[in-house]
């Protein structure tokens with residue numbers, strides 16, 4: 271196997287299964303007859319990709335000033351729809367109301383405890399306008415950054431749209447991130463205002479957000495005011511800082527219900543979203559207004575076949591890019607009715623989602639392989655208890671989907687009748703780039719199939735040469751696309767270096783991929799030091815630097831280990847300082863320490879104390895060896911442990927770390943050169 275195949279998610283037998291997968295699902299003619307997408311889209315885009323987007327930009331978006339040039343491409347810096355002006359919130363909300371759709375539902379919201387709220391487009395227009403007026407009263411002006419740290423409640427999209435309405439870029443920080451992570455993002459963005467909530471409901475408990483926000487705010491000099499939604503009431507003991515904090519229900523509710531949307535340039539900063547890279551410092555990915563809105567709305571319409579009567583549910587959290595693009599901006603620009611659910615999929619029971627699908631008549635469902643595998647583990651009976659016949663399109667995103675999970679989803683959730691779209695994209699790409707088009711593409715379980723019309727994706731070898739069909743390599747993109755990142759906030763050099771330097775003239779996504787004999791794309795996971803845990807990107811180095819931040823830790827190395835549910839799980843190798851005892855209690859403490867530093871999702875599932883770490887002469891940790899050890903490769907297996915430094919562990923991984931449950935290992939593995947006795 272090549273390096274690319276070995277190092278990605280699901281290396282080993284999983285990938286072998288994936289590549290042996292030969293089942294194919296041609297489109298159902300009845301679906302194809304009504305589909306938004308047609309095969310001609312590919313031809314139209316191939317003939318002139320820029321004209322393809324230009325035409326749709328004129329048709330789909332409402333401009334306050336038409337654009338003059340479709341694309342200015344000064345590699346690697348793109349500008350789309352130059353000279354044009356629009357307002358993203360107007361395009362997402364007001365124009366639907368003006369078109370007579372004010373009574374159409376924009377969001378069906380369901381709180382975890384069972385409370386509900388329905389917001390029509392007219393409601394959304396009023397709420398967004400009031401919130402925008404409140405932002406102004408708090409001193410926020412066009413161009414000022416606003417940080418948002420909230421649970422999945424209607425005020426979250428309302429806050430984002432309120433920012434867009436006055437041209438104040440937002441940066442949403444996932445509610446599961448720690449105070450420290452929040453502070454880092456606020457400081458990088460130099461945000462002036464924080465919008466948060468007292469808490470949110472998760473697995474029957476109130477998660478206290480305000481205390482985490484307060485902790486973050488000790489170290490964020492740019493924040494002037496804090497706007498707080500009351501969600502959980504007395505369930506958490508939060509306090510309001512006089513002169514700084516103001517309740518949403520007191521400030522927003524008394525605002526006038528009208529607020530003129532501020533027209534902004536196409537390239538005006540819409541938002542920053544921080545994502546993990548290969549260093550300890552998350553990158554602020556820059557997304558701008560018109561191209562992003564166009565890219566997300568066109569893909570949403572074509573890939574999910576979104577129609578006026580659909581009830582569409584993207585079950586992600588808005589704190590991630592999936593939620594930005596496919597819960598908020600794309601679907602709202604299309605005037606789609608969406609579903610928002612606050613809580614966990616297993617609360618009160620593992621059929622909560624199927625209950626919601628049945629109750630609301632959900633027609634399109636978009637989720638992640640981790641969720642699908644978790645449901646699969648619970649068996650077929652729970653979805654079977656519910657009438658899921660309203661569903662007509664199923665989507666997957668965030669990680670490679672194994673064929674077994676794809677087929678289970680297709681059969682048990684889609685009743686065998688729904689096209690399944692496995693969509694590949696990234697925080698950086700803003701919009702889906704590799705995907706089937708339902709009604710057009712013959713799908714193969716586990717393959718994201720082919721690039722969206724107008725997207726030039728390829729798989730290249732280490733020198734940037736396209737690999738022959740049937741072989742693996744690095745996924746690259748050659749041409750700019752409207753929703754692409756415009757840079758890393760405040761750091762153009764890092765932008766160039768991270769994405770455009772590995773292969774000159776090409777965007778390097780950091781993923782391995784393979785094309786089969788039919789030209790289908792099979793994503794093989796990350797090839798860099800980024801893990802994908804339950805569809806969330808976490809850098810090995812972020813976790814390592816959190817670990818070494820603990821006084822007992824001398825050194826740490828972190829790798830991703832294949833996990834049957836979350837795709838990858840975090841495996842940490844830890845060397846402690848002289849005089850410290852390695853003990854179960856310390857292992858637990860370190861795990862919690864990482865949780866506090868980054869967030870619970872970054873807590874290592876496996877933690878192994880080792881007296882030292884395997885390093886090359888130049889001091890670089892031999893990660894590949896650690897990956898093999900974490901995967902439980904047999905000791906001394908020369909095929910799996912083949913690496914330039916020829917290292918091997920002195921003892922096997924303790925049995926408790928080979929089970930599929932969180933564990934701490936105390937055994938004393940050392941690292942020996944293969945030539946050592």
Ligand code: PRX
Nearest residue numbers: 667668669670692693694695696697793807
């Ligand atoms: O490795 C790829 C994986 O998720 C990464 C992007 O993560 P993030 O920026 O957090 O965005 C996730 C949601 C768009 C990619 O580099 N990934 C995403 N979708 C797929 C995928 N891997 C395989 N198949 C997919 N469909």
